[in-house]
Amino acid sequence: MAAHNANGSANHNGNNSAHKNGVSKNGTATAYINCKNIVRAYTVGDHEIVALRGIDFTMTRGEMVAIVGPSGAGKSSLLNLLGGLDTPTAGRLTVGDFNLIDLKGHKLADYRLTQVGFVWQQVGRNLLPHRSARRNVMLPMMLAGTGWRVRRRRANELLDAVGMSDHAHKRPTQLSGGQQQRVAIAVALANHPQLLLADEPTGALDHQSAIQVLKLIADLRERYGLTILMVTHDMEMAAFADRTLTLRDGALGQDLTHSTQEAPPVLDPEGRIQLPAAVRSHLDEAARIAVEIRPEGILLRPEHDAEEDTDAVLQDILPHKNGHKPRRRGLRRFLRNGQPKQEETRS
Ligand SMILES: Nc1ncnc2c1ncn2[C@@H]1O[C@H](COP(=O)(O)OP(=O)(O)OP(=O)(O)O)[C@@H](O)[C@H]1O
Numbered sequence: 001m002a003a004h005n006a007n008g009s010a011n012h013n014g015n016n017s018a019h020k021n022g023v024s025k026n027g028t029a030t031a032y033i034n035c036k037n038i039v040r041a042y043t044v045g046d047h048e049i050v051a052l053r054g055i056d057f058t059m060t061r062g063e064m065v066a067i068v069g070p071s072g073a074g075k076s077s078l079l080n081l082l083g084g085l086d087t088p089t090a091g092r093l094t095v096g097d098f099n100l101i102d103l104k105g106h107k108l109a110d111y112r113l114t115q116v117g118f119v120w121q122q123v124g125r126n127l128l129p130h131r132s133a134r135r136n137v138m139l140p141m142m143l144a145g146t147g148w149r150v151r152r153r154r155a156n157e158l159l160d161a162v163g164m165s166d167h168a169h170k171r172p173t174q175l176s177g178g179q180q181q182r183v184a185i186a187v188a189l190a191n192h193p194q195l196l197l198a199d200e201p202t203g204a205l206d207h208q209s210a211i212q213v214l215k216l217i218a219d220l221r222e223r224y225g226l227t228i229l230m231v232t233h234d235m236e237m238a239a240f241a242d243r244t245l246t247l248r249d250g251a252l253g254q255d256l257t258h259s260t261q262e263a264p265p266v267l268d269p270e271g272r273i274q275l276p277a278a279v280r281s282h283l284d285e286a287a288r289i290a291v292e293i294r295p296e297g298i299l300l301r302p303e304h305d306a307e308e309d310t311d312a313v314l315q316d317i318l319p320h321k322n323g324h325k326p327r328r329r330g331l332r333r334f335l336r337n338g339q340p341k342q343e344e345t346r347s
């Protein structure tokens with residue numbers, strides 16, 4: 001269970017722009033974001049915290065994906081990697097034409113400044129307190145070397161787009177939380193980024209302001225053709241996205257509860273449950289289905305033959321150093337001899 005492929009096409013707000021924007025000439029969806037077996041481990045003192053354990057996922061251009069998961073699951077760690085604020089310990093990561101593993105120095109700084117916009121939960125992290133809303137929006141453009149006239153024109157256009165034209169001269173402390181997040185979105189979009197990363201953008205807002213901010217994000221997505229990855233703990237906010245991924249203990253899953261094609265699964269009085277098609281496709285080749293009760297829920301695992309079954313069980317039970325799965329060859333030797341590889345070489 002170290003790595004989950006978490007791609008899918010559940011789309012429950014009727015918005016198809018992902019498919020409109022991300023489809024190649026031969027009709028196949030092209031990946032704009034490609035995360036392959038991403039691991040992020042932090043060293044704290046003499047022990048390691050594995051925040052991300054082999055994350056695999058792709059996003060097409062124009063898609064909006066929500067990530068939900070408990071505190072400490074690795075959500076911000078993943079966003080930081082995609083935003084070029086941090087580098088993975090292992091794995092491959094590309095966003096458009098940018099290979100984020102190789103990107104260094106001024107190229108990395110340029111990526112952060114022009115290709116990606118951030119909106120954080122903490123309102124104070126998004127805006128400088130001593131600058132007006134307009135001057136906050138102009139700042140990233142100044143850092144990118146844009147001339148004053150163009151900066152001012154773009155700032156005015158963005159403040160209009162987020163409904164804050166009348167407050168352009170106000171400092172953050174003179175604005176409500178929702179208004180500050182609107183300005184923060186304008187700041188994030190200042191340099192025409194294609195990717196918007198939002199880490200709990202509505203976490204500090206009341207319900208009504210949160211809905212308004214999400215509606216605004218959805219509008220801007222259409223208007224500017226943005227690709228959006230948003231962390232939230234609120235399923236109502238996640239419903240604005242095309243699909244929802246779940247992150248637990250550094251591993252991704254896919255939430256299929258709100259797929260438009262099918263009704264949400266329910267348990268009938270006889271104990272039968274109609275599983276979504278995407279789940280059935282993982283199970284229909286299986287000889288048997290193993291059912292396990294886990295702290296986070298119920299696990300259904302396809303079982304194929306005796307050797308595969310034992311491997312799968314051991315891969316879950318054995319400790320995984322750095323979040324990597326043990327190699328199958330080592331496991332098979334372990335199964336035959338009853339000892340791990342290191343023990344063999346020592347004796
Ligand atoms: N710079 C760091 N140094 C050491 N450990 C870190 C660092 N950043 C994150 N971690 C650890 O990595 C794990 C994932 O953290 P992360 O901040 O990504 O979680 P999160 O899902 O964003 O949580 P929250 O919902 O509370 O924001 C946690 O165990 C955290 O303590």
Ligand SMILES: [Mg+2]
Nearest residue numbers: 075076077199
């Ligand atoms: Mg976080």
